Structure formats: structure tokens, C-alpha cells
Amino acid sequence: GAVVSQHPSWVICKSGTSVKIECRSLDFQATTMFWYRQFPKQSLMLMATSNEGSKATYEQGVEKDKFLINHASLTLSTLTVTSAHPEDSSFYICSASRGVGYGYTFGSGTRLTVV
Amino acid sequence: GEDVEQSLFLSVREGDSSVINCTYTDSSSTYLYWYKQEPGAGLQLLTYIFSNMDMKQDQRLTVLLNKKDKHLSLRIADTQTGDSAIYFCAETEDSSYKLIFGSGTRLLVRP
Numbered sequence: 001g002a003v004v005s006q007h008p009s010w011v012i013c014k015s016g017t018s019v020k021i022e023c024r025s026l027d028f029q030a031t032t033m034f035w036y037r038q039f040p041k042q043s044l045m046l047m048a049t050s051n052e053g054s055k056a057t058y059e060q061g062v063e064k065d066k067f068l069i070n071h072a073s074l075t076l077s078t079l080t081v082t083s084a085h086p087e088d089s090s091f092y093i094c095s096a097s098r099g100v101g102y103g104y105t106f107g108s109g110t111r112l113t114v115v
Numbered sequence: 116g117e118d119v120e121q122s123l124f125l126s127v128r129e130g131d132s133s134v135i136n137c138t139y140t141d142s143s144s145t146y147l148y149w150y151k152q153e154p155g156a157g158l159q160l161l162t163y164i165f166s167n168m169d170m171k172q173d174q175r176l177t178v179l180l181n182k183k184d185k186h187l188s189l190r191i192a193d194t195q196t197g198d199s200a201i202y203f204c205a206e207t208e209d210s211s212y213k214l215i216f217g218s219g220t221r222l223l224v225r226p
Binding site: 106 | 150155160216217219221
């Protein structure tokens with residue numbers, strides 16, 4: 001159990017376009033989902049925490065208008081990178097949790113390349 | 116804020132034991148985790164330990180926690196080439212529920 005599906009696995013887009021990444025919990029209800037960004041050979045940086053039905057809480061230094069997060073249901077959260085630029089190229093990973101004490105399940109990640 | 120640190124690289128021979136170390140600063144950490152990441156993939160939970168425990172063993176994995184020194188270690192017995200990956204320690208605390216990762220240790224297992 002506890003499977004999280006993240007799509008797409010990789011995406012290439014042109015500068016100025018927007019890209020949406022989906023994170024779905026397949027066999028459990030995720031009250032909280034997290035979005036991370038990982039640069040090559042670096043650690044995971046938490047971008048934001050989203051709770052179903054409420055606005056996401058962004059970490060310091062993360063642009064809310066650039067990285068739009070929607071957690072519309074207990075099984076789906078989306079991250080939209082708006083007006084993407086080459087510096088937004090990175091590996092984005094989501095994780096989902098059904099609550100405190102239940103741990104975190106990670107998606108397989110999305111490699112975004114902006115050209 | 117919270118800070119979690121790890122050594123960047125470890126190289127061992129196949130069959131030897133590997134010990135990956137981690138230090139953290141947040142004394143209110145309730146759970147501490149070890150994750151494995153293979154190239155281009157997400158994170159796989161290996162094991163976790165609750166802060167009131169000193170040790171946890173799960174097959175080839177042994178986790179030791181020294182809460183006084185805020186030091187966490189992961190020992191992998193009989194290390195195999197398939198264990199080559201990046202290993203992250205992570206902590207979470209009651210108040211924020213956020214998972215904070217260390218910098219990751221790249222483990223290379225030589226045949």
C-alpha cells in the first residue's frame with residue numbers, strides 16, 4: 001500500500017510556457033502533500049506544503065506566483081510552474097502523507113528541462 | 116532553523132559493512148528517517164526511528180541514535196553493488212510536520 005504516482009516523469013518545455021505536474025495518492029487519502037525541488041547532486045529542498053482544500057504554505061524564498069500549488073482533493077495535488085525559464089530546470093518530487101505519524105510516501109519525480 | 120548534515124561520499128567493497136552518519140540540530144525531532152535514492156528516481160523509505168529509541172534493526176540495516184549528541188547512523192551489513200545510491204537522513208518534528216533532509220551521502224560499492 002501507500003503508492004504515490006507523479007506525472008509526467010520528464011518534460012521539456014519552451015521558455016515562457018507553463019508546465020503542470022500531478023501528484024496522486026493511489027491507495028490512500030493524503031491530507032498533506034509536499035513539493036520538493038532537487039538540483040543535481042544536491043539535497044531535496046522543500047518548496048511548499050499543501051493541505052486539501054486550503055492554500056499551500058510556501059517556504060521562504062519560494063515564489064508563490066511562480067509555483068502554483070493546488071490540492072483540490074484528498075488524492076491529487078498539482079504544481080504548475082508558470083512562465084518557465086531555464087533556471088527552473090530541475091527535478092521536482094512530491095510526497096504525500098495521510099497524517100502525523102503515518103510517514104511520507106514519495107512520487108518518482110519529474111525532471112523539468114526548460115529550453 | 117533545522118540543519119541536517121551528512122558526509123558527501125562513501126566508498127566500500129562489496130561484502131563489507133557501510134556506515135553512513137548524520138548529525139542534526141533540532142532537539143525536538145520526533146522521527147528520524149533514512150531514505151535511498153537511485154539515479155533519476157524518487158525516494159525509497161529504508162527505515163525510521165522514533166526519538167525515544169536508541170537502536171533499530173531491520174534485516175541488513177541497523178540504525179543507531181545518540182540523542183544527546185544528535186547523531187544518527189545507518190549501518191548496512193554485507194553491502195551489495197545494488198546498494199550503490201544516495202542515502203538521505205531526514206528529520207521531522209511535532210510542531211511543523213515538515214520533513215527536512217540532509218545533504219545526502221553517495222555510497223559507491225566496489226565489486
